[in-house]
Amino acid sequence: MPVLELDNVTAAYGKAEVLHGIGLKVEPGGAVGILGANGAGKTTTLRAVSGMVKTGGQVTFNGRKITGLRPDQVAGLGISHVPQGRGTLARLSVRDNLLVGAYRRKDSRGVAVDLEHYFELFPQLAARRNNLAAALSGGEQQLLAIGRAFMSKPELMLLDEPSLGLAPSTAQGVYEAIAELRRHSGLSMVVVEQNAALAFSIVEEAIVLETGHVALAGTRDELMGMDAIREAYLGG
Amino acid sequence: MDSIFLQLVVDGLANGAIYAALALAIVLVHRATGMINFAQGAMAVMSTFLAWSMWQVGLPAPVAILVTIVISMVMGAAVERLVIRRFEQGSEHTAVIVTVGLLVLFTGLAGLFWGYTAVEFPSLFPLGTLNIAGAFVSYQSLGNIAVLLLVVLGLQLLFKKTKLGLALRAVADNPESSSLSGIPVGNLLMVGWGLAAALGALAGALIAPKVFLDPHMLDQVLVYALAAAILGGLNSPLGAVVAAMLIGVVENLAGHYITIIGDDLKIAVPLIAMFIILLVRPQGLFGQKEVVRV
Ligand SMILES: Nc1ncnc2c1ncn2[C@@H]1O[C@H](COP(=O)(O)OP(=O)(O)OP(=O)(O)O)[C@@H](O)[C@H]1O
Numbered sequence A: 001m002p003v004l005e006l007d008n009v010t011a012a013y014g015k016a017e018v019l020h021g022i023g024l025k026v027e028p029g030g031a032v033g034i035l036g037a038n039g040a041g042k043t044t045t046l047r048a049v050s051g052m053v054k055t056g057g058q059v060t061f062n063g064r065k066i067t068g069l070r071p072d073q074v075a076g077l078g079i080s081h082v083p084q085g086r087g088t089l090a091r092l093s094v095r096d097n098l099l100v101g102a103y104r105r106k107d108s109r110g111v112a113v114d115l116e117h118y119f120e121l122f123p124q125l126a127a128r129r130n131n132l133a134a135a136l137s138g139g140e141q142q143l144l145a146i147g148r149a150f151m152s153k154p155e156l157m158l159l160d161e162p163s164l165g166l167a168p169s170t171a172q173g174v175y176e177a178i179a180e181l182r183r184h185s186g187l188s189m190v191v192v193e194q195n196a197a198l199a200f201s202i203v204e205e206a207i208v209l210e211t212g213h214v215a216l217a218g219t220r221d222e223l224m225g226m227d228a229i230r231e232a233y234l235g236g
Numbered sequence B: 001m002d003s004i005f006l007q008l009v010v011d012g013l014a015n016g017a018i019y020a021a022l023a024l025a026i027v028l029v030h031r032a033t034g035m036i037n038f039a040q041g042a043m044a045v046m047s048t049f050l051a052w053s054m055w056q057v058g059l060p061a062p063v064a065i066l067v068t069i070v071i072s073m074v075m076g077a078a079v080e081r082l083v084i085r086r087f088e089q090g091s092e093h094t095a096v097i098v099t100v101g102l103l104v105l106f107t108g109l110a111g112l113f114w115g116y117t118a119v120e121f122p123s124l125f126p127l128g129t130l131n132i133a134g135a136f137v138s139y140q141s142l143g144n145i146a147v148l149l150l151v152v153l154g155l156q157l158l159f160k161k162t163k164l165g166l167a168l169r170a171v172a173d174n175p176e177s178s179s180l181s182g183i184p185v186g187n188l189l190m191v192g193w194g195l196a197a198a199l200g201a202l203a204g205a206l207i208a209p210k211v212f213l214d215p216h217m218l219d220q221v222l223v224y225a226l227a228a229a230i231l232g233g234l235n236s237p238l239g240a241v242v243a244a245m246l247i248g249v250v251e252n253l254a255g256h257y258i259t260i261i262g263d264d265l266k267i268a269v270p271l272i273a274m275f276i277i278l279l280v281r282p283q284g285l286f287g288q289k290e291v292v293r294v
């Protein structure tokens, strides 16, 4: 059974429908990319999974229908969403940001262990654990947002353009961090990205959205073999 | 130091304690929901009347006040759930204007049910005064200050040391990210309003014995409390208390020593102080400076 399945999903802001029947499948432990230009509907697709937008069709998580649930209920089931623009809790400390991620967990000892584990992986954040999140650099904030999601011990992570606004080398570092977390935890992922090369450093397959439709879908090799993809998402 | 000066300072601190109690409720709502509730005083007056009615029918005052605090918590949560929540989606200003409407509504309701004649409210503390270095302090003022300090301590512990406090801070900072982390944002806003209303009820019960109880009892206090909350940085319970005490003292001294101010213009003092301090420190005395990097 897939961890996540979207079947003919539509979504609308007010009266304007912006997704017109999206299909997507993520197998346990798998990672799927969502590529597409600005405004194609990538973010909205993730928002439809998290219950942040009016949604039709069907979203199932481990076979259970989750369409219509509130964001906090979806999160409670084990889906962690790192929103576009990071969603850092600016006036909370780095440590508190991570603890907010663990809000639903009852195993306080496990939380403490994971917190230390996270700080071992990211020493530059460990040194600033008591600083306000607002004072971090863009790359550090992205690592913090991912850490917040990681602290909830999710089964599935939704990442929305983790490279947004970062220098190429910083973006590379963020993707290495994501790969590292995935190796450690074996979680499944959906990764939204405009840069196909970065996405394919993690995901094995992807869909390409165009104005609210799935225009293409395939494995890394299939998609990277297409000239159109290379031109549109690899800069020629 | 002459004894008039000392007495003015001591009285100022006692008044400040009163402003502080309501300021704390305002800070609590702001911390939990990021908005200012202008109806905080009117809600507290309703609560105080409720306690007064229970006392009138024979309940001991402390019991009446405790029961009222619990009822007020539920009522505060209900106001958020039934009224404010409908406006939270829109602009922040809409919800704030709605609280101004609630201020008028609750004041009117208090007048409708209990009338506009001032009534006497029982004090939790014994009558009498203590002579401290030549200044007279009533047990009531001392009691108010003591209760207040306990409340501040409790709030600091709540926000800094508990999971509920962490969630309240998270929701105030970024509701969307909080809900993505599994925090039921709506419930926490309700808790914030409930706690604030409980605190408001306590404030009303502390103030009423000093000034008599009528529907407009807290109108002026609300101005001072708002000034104190803003001066203190809006997010800091301790900051609000210090600012409120400061306002109480400065107001008293200015009213006495600067003859042109006198009793009539006293209320302008905290506002002028607020104006000057915010010019120099926009984040308030104790507020954190916003450092936002994109
Ligand atoms: N809050 C909103 N209200 C109304 N329309 C919206 C809203 N958010 C997005 N849209 C519209 O929905 C469509 C899809 O937007 P979406 O944010 O999902 O695109 P995206 O693929 O994530 O783009 P980007 O790469 O720029 O982040 C766009 O046409 C956009 O204008």
Ligand SMILES: [Mg+2]
Residues within 6 Å of the ligand: A042, A043, A044, A084, A160, A161
């Ligand atoms: Mg987007």
